[in-house]
Amino acid sequence: MTAPELAEALQFALDAAEAVRGTTSPNPPVGATILDADGRIAGVGSTAPLGGPHAEVRALAAAGERARGGTAVVTLEPCNHTGRTGPCAHALIDAGIATVHYAIADPNPVAGGGADTLRAAGITVHEGLGADAVAHGPLRAWLHRQRTGRPHVTWKYAAGLDGRSAAADGTSQWISGSDARSRVHDERSRLDAIVVGTGTVLADDPWLTARLPDGDLAPHQPLRVVVGFSDIPTDARVLDDSAPTLVLRTHDIDEVLAALTDHPDVLIEGGPRLAGAFLAAGRVDRVQAYIAPIVLGAGSAAVQDAGVATIAEALRFRRERIETVGADVLMTLVPERD
Missing domain, CATH: 3.40.430.10 (Dihydrofolate Reductase, subunit A)
Structure with a gap:
């Protein structure tokens, strides 16, 4: 995957996250982009209001079969727990994603750990893509509450x-x-x-x-x-x-x-x-x-x-x-x- 393709995918994910900021609480406003195996954008998703699907699931739904062998670019580490919805890490595995780039590790001990689950399934995982833009952008308030409790x-x-x-x-x-x-x-x-x-x-x-x-x-x-x-x-x-x-x-x-x-x-x-x-x-x-x-x-x-x-x-x-x-x-x- 080329750097320009990843940069474009990151911007789509950032824009998707920003578009739903304020509507997802107490869940974080996350954006996700799916690139097909040729590096073309196949699907974009963002966190739905409470109780609805997470960003990765919506992006995968938009991508369909084009997700297989592709790359996911996500603003937050894919979640690893079952709450109102299933774990996004497992959704990425089931869709046949080959590589995942995420900006920031999930600081929530209940939801974190998705990166390890992905790696255990043979998926290549990279952390840090666009971390500063995400931390000072759509996830700013959510990350602050995770750190301080307020x-x-x-x-x-x-x-x-x-x-x-x-x-x-x-x-x-x-x-x-x-x-x-x-x-x-x-x-x-x-x-x-x-x-x-x-x-x-x-x-x-x-x-x-x-x-x-x-x-x-x-x-x-x-x-x-x-x-x-x-x-x-x-x-x-x-x-x-x-x-x-x-x-x-x-x-x-x-x-x-x-x-x-x-x-x-x-x-x-x-x-x-x-x-x-x-x-x-x-x-x-x-x-x-x-x-x-x-x-x-x-x-x-x-x-x-x-x-x-x-x-x-x-x-x-x-x-x-x-x-x-x-x-x-x-x-x-x-x-x-x-």
Whole structure:
């Protein structure tokens, strides 16, 4: 199998995994590509929602008899256990696959071990193809939960050049431009949950839905989570039937995350106090900061009460990526502790 053929197969698997991110929890969003014996793409598959077939099984079904003697490229080590579905390692063996490339070993002790089963059946197995792209892409949140036992939390906010996320009168629509807002909706459509505080609901009455460019609701909607003790109106938009909603009467960040155990990819979109609480608790795993080319001059900052009293206590982050989104700059950062 040539390097270009494997690279193309990997990209198909990555795209398939990304397309189902947010819909497979608590299972990982995995992508798989089957190449026939001549190196041509024969089938592509991704993890179905809970209870449905895994990526390898769907890719094999698409490939049919062309899978025999071929190669499988998978973003995660094929599973080796029987749960709601059978083991993918055995499905690959039964289909006559000759070679398997997978990006990352399965860290779950129950599901892991598929590579050894494949080798024992005489299949050539290679680990590591596209590992970095997978770990920082569709499997990021799932792998984080496997390592830490808690969801992966991204804090997303928009601010002007002076770091303010609202004007002096409290208005904040719109700080970022239309391109940034479209990107946020696309990201929401791949999330497990969005978290805001009751203060944000009372002040802005957000809908917290993922919407398509034409304004229609996206096929997948994340769980909307409202945190805090203040009562919110019964007609608040976040309580409508457009998406599921969970109201948590707590200020304890770990209680919030414990309630979201089966929702590994979580976005914080609340106001500055909620962001500060997550930061102070050390529970922000990534920051997505949309910086708009405007100056507000007064108004609320993007974060409050993050537990920092002196410069020595500053929470420090390192750059993962910087890109332009329309007129705005998007900085993606991770804590230096990582």
